[in-house]
Amino acid sequence: xxxxxxxxxxxDYQQALAKIIQPxxxxxxxxxxxxxxxxxxxxxxxxxxxEIEALLRPLWGLAPxxxxxSDETLQASYVAKISRGVDPNDPAYWGVIQNxxxxxxxxxxxSLTLLLHHDTLWPQFSKxxxxxxxxxxKQALTKKIPKxxxxxxxxLIWLALTHCGEVLDRQLLNEQLDLLDQMYLGDGWYFDGKQxxxxxxxxxxxxxxxxICAKFMRELExxxxxxxxxxxxxxxxxxxxxxxADGEAVPYGRSLTYRFAQGAFFSALVFAEVExxxxxxxxxxxxxxxxxxxxxxxxxxxxRLSIGYHYENLVMAEDYNAPGSPYWALxxxxxxxxxxxxxxWHAQPEPVxxxxxxxxxxxxxxxxxxxxxQHVLSYPAGxxxxxxxxxxxxxxxxxxSTKFGFSVxxxxxxxxxxxxxxxxxxxxxxxxxxxxxxxxxYELTAEKIRYQWSPFxxxxxxxxxxxxxxxxxxxxxxxxxxxxxxxxxxxSVPLLKKQPLAHVTKESARVVSEKLRSEIIAIEGYQxxxxxxxxxxxxxxxxxxxxxxxxxxxxxxxxxxxxLVGGCYEKEGTTC
Numbered sequence: 001x002x003x004x005x006x007x008x009x010x011x012d013y014q015q016a017l018a019k020i021i022q023p024x025x026x027x028x029x030x031x032x033x034x035x036x037x038x039x040x041x042x043x044x045x046x047x048x049x050x051e052i053e054a055l056l057r058p059l060w061g062l063a064p065x066x067x068x069x070s071d072e073t074l075q076a077s078y079v080a081k082i083s084r085g086v087d088p089n090d091p092a093y094w095g096v097i098q099n100x101x102x103x104x105x106x107x108x109x110x111s112l113t114l115l116l117h118h119d120t121l122w123p124q125f126s127k128x129x130x131x132x133x134x135x136x137x138k139q140a141l142t143k144k145i146p147k148x149x150x151x152x153x154x155x156l157i158w159l160a161l162t163h164c165g166e167v168l169d170r171q172l173l174n175e176q177l178d179l180l181d182q183m184y185l186g187d188g189w190y191f192d193g194k195q196x197x198x199x200x201x202x203x204x205x206x207x208x209x210x211x212i213c214a215k216f217m218r219e220l221e222x223x224x225x226x227x228x229x230x231x232x233x234x235x236x237x238x239x240x241x242x243x244x245a246d247g248e249a250v251p252y253g254r255s256l257t258y259r260f261a262q263g264a265f266f267s268a269l270v271f272a273e274v275e276x277x278x279x280x281x282x283x284x285x286x287x288x289x290x291x292x293x294x295x296x297x298x299x300x301x302x303x304r305l306s307i308g309y310h311y312e313n314l315v316m317a318e319d320y321n322a323p324g325s326p327y328w329a330l331x332x333x334x335x336x337x338x339x340x341x342x343x344x345w346h347a348q349p350e351p352v353x354x355x356x357x358x359x360x361x362x363x364x365x366x367x368x369x370x371x372x373x374q375h376v377l378s379y380p381a382g383x384x385x386x387x388x389x390x391x392x393x394x395x396x397x398x399x400x401s402t403k404f405g406f407s408v409x410x411x412x413x414x415x416x417x418x419x420x421x422x423x424x425x426x427x428x429x430x431x432x433x434x435x436x437x438x439x440x441x442y443e444l445t446a447e448k449i450r451y452q453w454s455p456f457x458x459x460x461x462x463x464x465x466x467x468x469x470x471x472x473x474x475x476x477x478x479x480x481x482x483x484x485x486x487x488x489x490x491x492s493v494p495l496l497k498k499q500p501l502a503h504v505t506k507e508s509a510r511v512v513s514e515k516l517r518s519e520i521i522a523i524e525g526y527q528x529x530x531x532x533x534x535x536x537x538x539x540x541x542x543x544x545x546x547x548x549x550x551x552x553x554x555x556x557x558x559x560x561x562x563x564l565v566g567g568c569y570e571k572e573g574t575t576c
Contacts, residue, residue, distance in 0.1 A: 005287040006294075010336065010345060014069055016294065017061050017333050021074075023303040024058060029077045034085035034092050038304055039323030041314060045102040052094055054324025055081060056106040061330030063113040064271075064337035066121070075121060082110070083129040086136040097139035102320075104140045108153045108209070111137070111160035115216055116337055118163045134166055141172055148193030149201050151179050152209035159216050177224055180206075188235030189362035196438075197385040198363050199253025199395075203239055203265035204331060207232045211268035212334075229274050232265075236276035239265060240285065241358040245373040247288025248402040251540055252378060253395060254318055254388050256309050257326050259298060263289040264331035270344045271334050279343050280350035287349060290332065298326075305329065309405070309540040316408045316540050318389050359446045366444060370470050375569040376402045379449050379467055382442040392437040397422045398449075398465055399472065403516060403569040404491040405541030407534060419538035421492040421547055422565075424463070424476060426455040430485040436463070458482045470568045473523075476561040480554060488550040490520035491567035492534060494542035502531050502546070509548030517568040518548055525561035526550040 006012055027036055035051030043050055059078070066075060085094040097103055114122060114133075125133060137157050145153065154176045162168055183190045183206075190206040191198055210228040217225045242250050242262075249262040266282050266289075269275070277285075297311045305326040306312035338344060358367045366379040378400040385391055390408035399422050400406055407419035415425060418433050425433035434455040442451035449465045458481045466473040474488070493500055493513040500513035509529040510519040522529060531548050539545045550563055 005284075005291050005349065007287040007290045008283070008349065010068070010340060013333060013336050014065060016290070017065055017330070017336070019303075020305065020330070021058060021062065024054075025074065028055070028081070029073060032080065032084070034081040034094065036324060041307065041323055043322035043325070044319045045322070048095070049102045050322035050324060052085065052103060053106050053322055054327070055085075056109045057324055057327035058330060059109040059113045060328065061333035061336075063109070063116050064334045067116055067337045068339065069336070075124070079121070079124045079129075082133065083125060086129070086132040088132070094136065097136070097143055099144035100146065101140070101143065104143065104145060104150065104153050107137055107140055108156050111153075111156040112212065114160040114164055115156075115212070118160075122164055130164070134161055134164065137161060138166070141168075146193060147179065148183070148197075149205035149209075151176050151183075152205065152213070155180075155213055156209060159213060162220075163216070173221075177221075180210075184231065185362050187362040188231050188233070188238060189360075192385075194385060196383050198383060199385075200249075200255065200258070200262055201253075202363075203235070204258065204261040204328075207235055208264050208268045208331060208334075211265075211272040211274060214274075215272045229272065232269065232272075232274060233276040236265075236269065238358070238360050238363060240277065240281075240352050241354055241360070241367040241369070242376070242378075243285060243289065243352075244369070244376040244402040245288075246402075247285065247290070247292040248376075249289070250367070250376055250378040250400050250402055251309065251405050252380070252400050253383075254385065254391075255321075255328075256394075256540065257307050257317060257321050258328040259305075259309065259326065260290055260293040261329045261331045264334065267332050267335040270338055270342065273342075277352070278350065279347035281352045283344060283347050284349040285352060286332070286335070311543060313537050313540070313543075315410055315537045316390065357446055359444070361444065364444065366446065366449060366467065368467055368469070371569055371571065374403075374571060375470060377467065377470065377472075377567070379444075379465060379472075381444040381449050381451055382439060384438050392435055393419075396436050396438070398424075398436075398463075398474065399467075399565075399567075401491065401567050404493065404518070404567050405539055407492055407538040407540070407545065410535040410538050415487055415549075416532055417535045417538075419492070419534045419545075419547075420487065420489045420549075421534075421539075421545075423489055424461070424474075424561075425487045425489065426459060426461075427485045427487075428456060428482055433485075433487065436461075456482070459484065471564060471566040474561075474563050474565060476525075476559075478554065478559045478561065479557075480559075481556050483556060484554040486552050486554060486561070488520065488526065488561070488563055490548045490565050491516075491518035492539055492542075492545040492547045493518045494539075495533065495544035495546050500546055502548075504529055504531055504548075509550070511546050511548050513546070515570050517566070517570055519566045519568075520548045520550055521564040522550050523562040523564060525552060525559060526563065527552045 036054035214225040411417035423435035439451040
């Protein structure tokens with residue numbers, strides 16, 4: 001497999017980053033406006049904040065790359081734009097920072113830039129500009145922010161200002177570190193503000209920032225730095241299970257448009273010189289991950305990173321995804337801030353050894369590796385975050401897959417628009433369906449997942465799932481005081497130029513599209529099996545999809561439903 005990997009040397013990473021940045025480069029160099037307008041789609045913050053974001057987020061990759069590969073033209077352009085943006089007397093001033101201000105998020109990229117370049121880039125600012133940068137950043141230290149991963153932004157800002165010569169109250173630093181400790185669960189896991197939120201913000205926020213802070217706090221706060229390193233080392237032993245043998249990570253949770261930021265944690269290990277895994281394994285993981293991602297159709301026609309996942313797609317986006325948001329993915333290029341003599345660059349890629357089944361209680365996940373790790377299936381329990389787009393689809397489906405992905409609703413009306421793959425959808429009127437959202441209780445073991453949930457006040461459901469390989473059994477015990485229509489969805493598969501092979505009987509439905517086979521078989525309690533074409537752009541993986549499902553009309557009373565569901569990746573002669 002190593003012969004096909006493209007990310008093995010510093011030059012590989014530098015060339016890939018340069019290609020990603022190239023479409024932005026003329027706009028940064030030729031314009032004097034301190035922002036970038038990359039599109040016209042909106043977000044919860046205004047256009048100015050979106051343009052600040054688009055300008056500063058590329059620094060997640062550029063700042064590390066400038067450590068050993070200078071780009072004087074681009075650096076000078078950034079110095080000039082930032083100098084204007086932080087000048088309160090300039091008409092283009094970025095503004096006074098408010099509580100919960102989106103600019104605080106973008107300050108983190110600027111802070112990393114200052115930490116890496118306080119001896120080189122910082123002197124390129126005039127004395128007045130330096131004072132303005134410090135004053136603009138310093139505002140955030142006294143503002144209210146969400147009590148979640150944002151807490152690290154204040155830590156990064158504090159460290160950056162200190163490294164640039166500011167004398168700051170150390171109590172501010174320790175207060176934020178204490179708050180982060182309150183979000184630590186043990187076993188390397190944090191929760192992101194709420195106990196029910198554990199997703200990719202744990203690796204590409206908490207541990208990513210934590211490892212950067214550990215590197216820059218080793219003398220200032222040696223005990224704190226060591227704790228952050230130990231937590232990241234523990235987390236790495238679980239996190240490797242989120243990736244299949246092709247480097248694809250399980251699609252799960254919010255902010256998936258950040259795409260290959262999923263691999264940023266491994267880059268942070270290299271940067272902080274924390275060998276939580278052998279360097280050869282880290283090299284293999286990163287190389288596979290980035291090689292796979294850059295083979296997906298993730299760029300617009302003019303080569304900008306798009307909003308979406310495997311393809312350009314606003315349907316799955318969060319309210320806070322503006323045109324420049326996807327450049328958060330460049331966090332993974334932090335590895336470029338390491339010298340050529342770092343053992344990571346000299347290591348030979350080596351396979352990562354994983355068990356076929358991994359129960360992660362602290363992360364609320366059971367992960368199954370099949371086909372020698374080529375396909376990973378994730379069974380979550382007890383996770384959900386309120387107030388996010390498509391939260392039930394991103395956190396609360398029965399199973400998530402690195403080969404099939406999952407779908408989000410396009411509208412809340414009928415079954416086709418709801419895109420209810422891998423959920424039991426329940427309707428009172430036969431038209432509007434509801435899936436599982438939050439649960440009232442759950443149990444997660446290596447053998448089964450069990451939870452209780454209620455789509456309507458009059459309906460109580462206990463679901464048990466028994467995974468084995470690429471298949472699983474679903475058992476639903478259902479009590480209802482009203483008549484219901486239920487539909488049980490399997491895995492959705494792509495509709496390509498060639499129509500998928502489909503087979504339907506009264507008890508089962510099967511759809512095969514290239515290497516993907518989705519099948520659902522009724523065992524007890526279902527009336528018919530059917531196949532439907534879901535609304536376009538609901539799947540995160542495929543623009544058009546087909547879904548096999550079972551259906552039944554239920555009268556008031558107690559019922560039991562049992563079915564067998566398979567999502568099989570058939571490669572190189574393998575079958576379900």
